[in-house]
Amino acid sequence: MKTLYLHIGIPKTGTTSIQHFCHENRDILSSNGYFYPDFPFEYIYIGKYRNGSFLETRYVDREGIRHTDIEEEYFKKGLEIIKELFMQHDNLIISNEGVWSACFIRKRGIPRMLRLQEDAKNAGYKVKIIVYLRRQDEYLLSWYNQMVKHSINSKNALTWENYYKDYKKYIQPDYFKCLKRLEEIFGMENIIVRRFDKKFFKDNSLFADFLDIFNLELNDSYNINEENNNFNPKLSENTCEIKRIINGSFKMSLEEFRKFEWILNQISPVSEERYPCSMMSPEEMQEFMELYETSNNKVATRYFNDGQPLFNEKNQEKEKWQKDNIYMADDMIRFSCMSTLYTMRSIENMKDIINHPLHYILHRFKEKLK
Secondary structure (H helix, E strand, O other): OEEEEEEOOOOOOOHHHHHHHHHHOHHHHHHOOOEOOOOOOOEOOEOOOOOOHHHOOOOEOOOOOEOHHHHHHHHHHHHHHHHHHOOOOOEEEEEOOHHHHHHHOOOOHHHHHHHHHHHHHHHOEEEEEEEEEOOHHHHHHHHHHHHHHHOOOHHHHOOHHHHHHOHHHOOOOOHHHHHHHHHHHHOHHHEEEEEOOOOOOHHHOHHHHHHHOOOOOOOOOOOOOHHHOOOOOOOOHHHHHHHHHHHOOOOOOHHHHHHHHHHHHHHHHHHHHHOOEEOOOHHHHHHHHHOOHHHHHHHHHHHHOOOOOOOOOOOOOOEEOOOOOOOHHHHHHHHHHHHHHHHHHHHHHHHHHHHOHHHHHHHHHHHHHO
């Protein structure tokens, strides 16, 4: 039977790396019977690598205005394209980590999943859901960092304390409850659950583990760019706080948000090295994980049943982040210098455009061809 494999995250489980890997290895995947398609839909700052965007992603223009009519148009067209692709392929792989959040935080995802399943039944193909699960404390921390770093709505200025107080507004850490809801739509036999933990990955590789879902082996024929394994790195705690303050201080365009994000990403590794810390203390992490111990045990039994806990114990040795830490001044200086350097280079680039317009046009044309 024709099968659509829908990889839905959860967020912060290497999804962007998986998407790039699948896109860069489309030919070999296709030769093995699994096609990772492109779709003709464009979203600002979302690449074609994330090929399942049409399933739930908000369409926002450069002025920050949302267009729900375009979202519905893309969704309907996407379903039609899936059916057309099944005329040539037996198995499709589509990936979009936003589906998980859309289903269990924003709630618009469940109606879309019901429509997808209904369309699949009518068209004669089945849908298999692929989910990677990450320790809830890591997910909690990582999502706060992502929200401050990348989000363009008012949530991006939340303090850690306010976020933690109402964290269920932003993440859904009861994995068993969520997986059961997906079962109700697609059936338990069509829910594929994996642990996002290198100790559980096949051959200690996320890519090898993902390919194992399709009974494929990672070998030298696959293209893996080790330098680009982490496409969505976290900001250090200090640079995250700098970004949070910027978010709440100025009204900016989407492009301006992304420029500040880029600048802070450049200095974050040095900041992390100088002051390795966490928003949560080891005691807070343990207390948080205990809230979901029963849910995790149910997931481990129902989806793995290998005698092991859902997640390994974590040895957290980092101290709890303090806003008045002695390293903040250094990071502010780094941020100021990098911002100035970015401006200087932008000016030089504009001079080059003015002096050599044909060179610039040719460069932009080559970029479009990539």
